[in-house]
Amino acid sequence: MNTSSFITNIKKTVNLNEEEEKYIESVFVPLRVKQGEFVEHSGEITRYFIYVQSGCLMTYFTDRDAFDHVAQFATAGWWTGDLHSITKGVPSIYSTRALADSEVLLLPKNSQEELLNKYPQMERYFRILYQNALVTHLHRIIQGHAAAADERYISFREKYPSLEQYVPLKYIASYLGITPEFLSKIRRRLMENR
Amino acid sequence: MNTSSFITNIKKTVNLNEEEEKYIESVFVPLRVKQGEFVEHSGEITRYFIYVQSGCLMTYFTDRDAFDHVAQFATAGWWTGDLHSITKGVPSIYSTRALADSEVLLLPKNSQEELLNKYPQMERYFRILYQNALVTHLHRIIQGHAAAADERYISFREKYPSLEQYVPLKYIASYLGITPEFLSKIRRRLMENR
DNA sequence: ACTATTTCTTAACCTAGTTCAAGATACTTT
DNA sequence: AAAGTATCTTGAACTAGGTTAAGAAATAGT
DSSP: OOOOHHHHHTTTTSSHHHHHHHHHHOOEEEEEEEEOOOETTTBBBEEEEEEEEESEEEEEEOOTTOOEEEEEEEEOOOSSSSSSHHHHHHHSEEEEEEEESEEEEEHHHHHHHHHHHOOHHHHHHHHHHHHHHHHHHHHHHHHHHSHHHHHHHHHHHOOOGGGGTTTTTTHHHHHHTTOOOOOOOHHHHHHHHH | OOHHHHHHHTTEEEETOOOHHHHHHHOOOEEEOOOOOTEEEETTOOOOOEEEEEEEEEEEOOOTSOOOEEEEEETTEEEESOHHHHHHHHHEEEEEEESEEEEEEEHHHHHHHHHHOOOHHHHHHHHHHHHHHHHHHHHHHHHHHHOOOHHHHHHHHHHHHHGGTTOOOHHHHHHHOOOOOHHHHHHHHHHOOO
């Protein structure tokens, strides 16, 4: 498995010379996961930042009634994992699992720290990554309050059309904060009205 | 108005020498706002990162039915504003207003860029700031899906006890994603059960 | 191809949270 | 202190979305 797609991704944000590329590539741990397999388990301390090369992962929270709540999906070019657990060294409340056979690159916590110390561009890369994620998250919060479920579903489909091929509807429902049954109703209404 | 509280805040995360402190202090624009006054208006391109020295601000989104939805509160030591608008140069969908007489420090977009280029520590400071905010935001999303309104209210009070002095209940309701009337009912139930 | 398991849908009934409208408490301003 | 404005509460009627349970359709395993 080669890591060049990741380097390409970084270079969209910051510049890297040959030596930097080499080093960065060297610290990632490539991993293949089959559909259904876990990359991280809740309850354990997260050790890796997870970058998706291909396939699709989901990160989710399981509540005390054993209901799963999808925090985020991640397809090629996305990062996922539990930032809180890895940075603070506390057990994670999220699990990360493959929704399809996937190739991921694991960046161990220590290696990330090294990268940040060694290459200021990497500090910038992550700053911008987090900055963009923050905008998206806040938008999701507000839309959760301001828009009805059907609107949220419609904009989800517009925003992430590629996810439909990987993600079962029940997880999309979970991501949107509704039940699969209600999503079914919404989908039917949308079909009937056109 | 002095800016030293801000420097103290940065120094909790990264180190600064005398020269750096001086320069950083020099690029901030201090501003006093009275209760009810706006710091940023939706529809305009955000020009400043907003740091709160004292008092309390709220940033909110107004939907097409003219309902306000509180995105976040900010008291002393917090940043607020619309990251999307300022970084992408697009009109903001959020407004920021003072809930009490407040002292804020405005960091113009250009000055932030300069700081980031000049001092790698500042890149790190913002990376960590965003990283922490991301954790909080994701938690808020998940709690919005996994917890009922009364639980969300209780954990809000535990997490931000200091906000109760500044923030009218109707805005707390908005932040939690419920109506003021329903928050009233929740509060009553909580009173009766003890 | 056959079976088992998971996912998706439907329908009847239920509830957390909303809407509307009115009254009660605060908080300002003069 | 009075009057005006904004906030908070209450209650009755309502609705978006949840629950339960069962069947249909798709996937996966053998």
